[in-house]
Amino acid sequence: MRRDFTLLGRDVRAVLGWVGRRRALVELPGALSHASPTDVRFVTQDVARFYAAFDEARRTRNFPAAFRSLYLASGSPGLREFAHRRPQGFANLGAIVRARRAFYETAREQVLSLAEDDAWKARALSAFRDLHARLPRARFPDVHLVVGGLFTGGTAGLSGLFLSAEFFADAADTRSLSAWERAAITSGDALPFLAAHELVHTLQRRSYSSVSSPSLLDLTIYEGTADFVASVVSDQAPRGAHHTFGRAHEADVWRAFRRDLLKSSVRDWLYQGPNARGVPADLGYFVGERIARSYFERTGDFAGLFDVSDPLALLRASGYDP
């Protein structure tokens, strides 16, 4: 989902610490990924650890201590990397879960079964294979299914892709969640789309570096391309209130977006979380998906979507103008 896996010095040092002597980091982040989707591993044991910590927290009534010792400290290297990328969220994980314990309790069965379920993993691999056929240079990271504090449905890092299983517990009791959290809960059949979206992020070469400030158009194309490619390879339409609203009001959305596209502020279009007013959050994903789709339909250039050195040129070549 949101852009947060850019390599910083501290990331490199942390990852070197995690992987220790197990593997040489010849190339980052490709060193920890595979040339073929067949070699992708699904790492899911953190899900059961989460519920062991949950049970201990309920028994001792000390949620922070239970999650610290039984989940985070003994989690997989992937979980520890995910926690490193969400430091504030994971520092408060115990309190977040305690405030939403009815949700996590009623999500348990669905979340644990996702860890065991091979059907979504097979569909994710099928999406990865489709992407490989279209982009032979692609590499494929391992997929980690973890449980978090409703921070983000998915993200990518050096250990692989991270998918947060609690977002896929659509049968759970969501009354303890905020309206925004509730709206973000979806069903497990959205996992292959999300895995493909995060995979695309690991393959994108971007025109901006971690230190420059990207424009709204940069980030819109970055997210929209991931949604477009994910929809093609997973054979699932992009979901969510932002896509539904965008399709219903496409010309108006575009007119408003066009005024903002070179701004560096994305706050009206991307990553608003609960702060969107009047329209659904993340409409930029919709706009970007339409631009990427239009570009591909016009040019047939799939690889070009992963190597956007000039977002304005891509927009012009797309001919997008609803």
Ligand SMILES: [Zn+2]
């Ligand atoms: Zn994304």
